[in-house]
Amino acid sequence: MIKKFKIWWVWQDEEQQAWLQGMAARGWHLSAVNSLLGLYTFQRGAPANMAYRWASA
Numbered sequence: 001m002i003k004k005f006k007i008w009w010v011w012q013d014e015e016q017q018a019w020l021q022g023m024a025a026r027g028w029h030l031s032a033v034n035s036l037l038g039l040y041t042f043q044r045g046a047p048a049n050m051a052y053r054w055a056s057a
Contacts, residue, residue, distance in 0.1 A: 001031075001041060001042065001043055001044070002028065002041075002042050002044075003039055003040065003041050003042075004039070004040045004042070005037075005038055005039055005040075006019070006038050006040060007038040008038070013054065016052075016054075017051075017052050017053070020050070020052040021049075021050060021051065021052065023042060024047070024048050024049070024050035024052075025047055025048070025049065025050075026047060027044055027045055027046060027047045027048075028042035028043070028044060028045075029042060029043050029044075029045045029048070029050070030042055030052065031043045
């Protein structure tokens with residue numbers, strides 16, 4: 001498990017998706033997000049081609 005700190009602005013959605021896809025391609029899969037702190041938690045796994053999308057509540 002690793003944790004990464006990243007702050008994103010709403011207009012940077014495509015850059016954020018590309019970063020998350022790159023992490024998955026290297027075998028780090030998103031498992032949790034604390035959007036208030038900008039903290040992303042990743043679990044190690046097999047490299048994969050993943051697509052991440054944010055949904056509003």
